[in-house]
Amino acid sequence: MNNPHSEETLKMTALHGLQVSLGGRMVPFAGYEMAVSFPLGVLGEHKHTRAAAGLFDVSHMGQVRLHGDDRAKALETLLPADIENLTPGAMRYSQLTNDSGGIIDDLIVTNGGDYLFLVVNGANKDGDLAHMRAALPAGIEIEHRTEDALLALQGPGAAAVMTRLAPGSEKLVFMTAASVRIAGVDCHVSRAGYTGEDGFEISLPGTQAEDVARLLLAERSVEAIGLGARDSLRLEAGLCLHGHDIDTATTPIEAGLTWSIQKRRRAEGGFPGADIIQAQLRDGPERKRVGILPEGRAPAREGTEVVDENGAVIGAISSGGFGPTLGGPVAMGYVTAEQAKIDTQLGLMVRGKNLPARVAKMPFVPAGYFRG
Amino acid sequence: MSAIYYTEEHEWLSVEGDIGTCGITEFAQEQLGDIVYVELPEAGRTVAQNDEIAVVESVKAASELYAPISGEVTESNDELADDPAKVNADAMGEGWFFKIRLSDPAELESMMDAEAYAALVAGKS
Structure with missing residues (x-):
């Protein structure tokens, strides 16, 4: 091995x-x-x-600090979150988008006071840094905290x-x-x-x-x-893993991450792929990421085809396995918007068998976040 | 007297008369980690040596199991459906997968004895 x-x-x-x-x-x-x-x-x-x-x-994750005047404004040209109104000490989840609204990477942005602190995925950090170096203005210093x-x-x-x-x-x-x-x-x-x-x-x-x-x-x-x-x-917890549940061909709207795009940015745009993302906000996406609970004990892994009641393929599992706290199989994946409602009956094609499953609310276990 | 045979795929086959009991080895369960699901063949199914016959899934991944020998499945260990962790707890005993009626006992010669298998495992760690 x-x-x-x-x-x-x-x-x-x-x-x-x-x-x-x-x-x-x-x-x-x-x-x-x-x-x-x-x-x-x-x-x-x-x-x-x-x-x-x-x-x-x-x-292994990438830790990056952005320095320079107008750093919030500059970063907003690369992602759809509201960074300008992020108060010192506050953090926001966001996504670096491409021109088709796809997700280059997802990240957390913190206002560190006199700098912005970014935490990006380890597998993507080199690409993210190259992307930022090419796209951010010369006045912004990109400090990779290796x-x-x-x-x-x-x-x-x-x-x-x-x-x-x-x-x-x-x-x-x-x-x-x-x-x-x-x-x-x-x-x-x-x-x-x-x-x-x-x-x-x-x-x-x-x-x-x-x-x-x-x-x-x-x-x-x-x-x-x-x-x-x-x-x-x-x-x-229903959280996305880049390269699996989200990627350069998936928009934040399809991925159910609309909550991470604040009102001002939805209206103003000004980030890569804004036209596509705004159209999806207006018209709704054609496919959506949903939680999926298989009914039996067999886990459905990434790539498993999702079918409707007639056996037609309507999507695929993007992450799936066994949920130890749930004590059974758990998955998330993409289905057509029409089939994305909670409790919609689905089939999962696991090793040639059509196993029953249903669309389920995420997170699968209650979140324990401390909100004061 | 039963004899136990081993495969390179880390399965064991304990043979008594013309019936073999098959499972995965202690080394295999340790490598796989916590087993959460086992898919077993139905009684009556006929398989050739090396056919896919079962699936074992740990928290992280699914692995295929291949028939160590040709024959007809006579019984599966239904208890693993509700308690797949038995494989971790007792891989060589209560965690057995299925029993098979050997159709070609000569195939046993292609399998390893305990000593040869121990040497294979030793070479991997």
Whole structure:
């Protein structure tokens, strides 16, 4: 399974050694060698995160700061969120769009005070940086924070841990951020994540990441969590994974991300693909991303064809697997707008068999976000 | 006396008379991780050696299982439908997949004994 030749070219995060020492099963991901699971196992890691707290190394993600006057205005030319009205410390989810309204990548933008802080997907970061360098005006400095690590502490027990180790951070509400010291280390802490649970993301210098990670892991409620559980957690939370649920051929409207485009931007446009996105806002998209619950126990994986009651293909699964908290299969995918209503009966073509399923509300498990 | 045979696909076949009981090995269950779904063949189905015969899914992925030997399926382990984690807990025992009536016992010669299989696994870790 391990190709010794490919390992040489894989990058390592600042927590690579810690992950190996914790018994992490290391796999290539987004150009890095990362832990897909730890001895607890994907199922146990998933359930532990929903019940207590899980620590994730997400340092493969791209951390970028934009400096310069009019940086908000400049960034708005590349994405459909309202950045100009983002107050210091506030965060917004958005998408870099292309001229056909497709999604180059999805990202979180934070107003860091005298800069904008962007967190982009690890697999896309090089492309995103090239795109921004080509598209942003010369007055905007793009600082790729390659030496910073990113940790995520997620779960209902996360706040109690942060209260002890990072006093003050527990006061942050969902989608806000602040500078906080953890054990003397200057960190940028945000109340956000990718699990549907309450939780924090901690950006910090890579040189001190292992010390902080060990401190968090020393807490009784905290377990190390790998990429496997990260995927099943975000799937149950109904969150998109770029390259699967969203891509350059999918618009934010089709993907059900209309909520992330604020009113002013819907009206004004001024981002790539605005004409197409505005038309879809007006007329409705032809296809929509929906939650899909298979009725039996068989998981329906990415690429599975979705059929209507007459057996006609109306779409495909974009992410699917087993939901450990739900205790059964769970999926999301694209179907025609007419078939997108909750409880619409569908068929899933799994290994030649038509398995019954229905359109279901997302998230599949209640969100635990802390809104104060 | 039963003898246990192994395949390169990490399946085991325990043979008693002309009936073989098939499952996946301890190494396989460990590699797959938490098993959440198993699709088993129906009794009466006839298969040739290496035909796709079952599917085992972990949280992350689905894997095909191939018939280790030609024959007719006589029974499937229905308990795995409700409790697929049995495969993780006891891969070589209660986590068995199906029983098959061997139609060509000579095919057993193409399979590995415990020692050869242990060497194969040792080479992988």
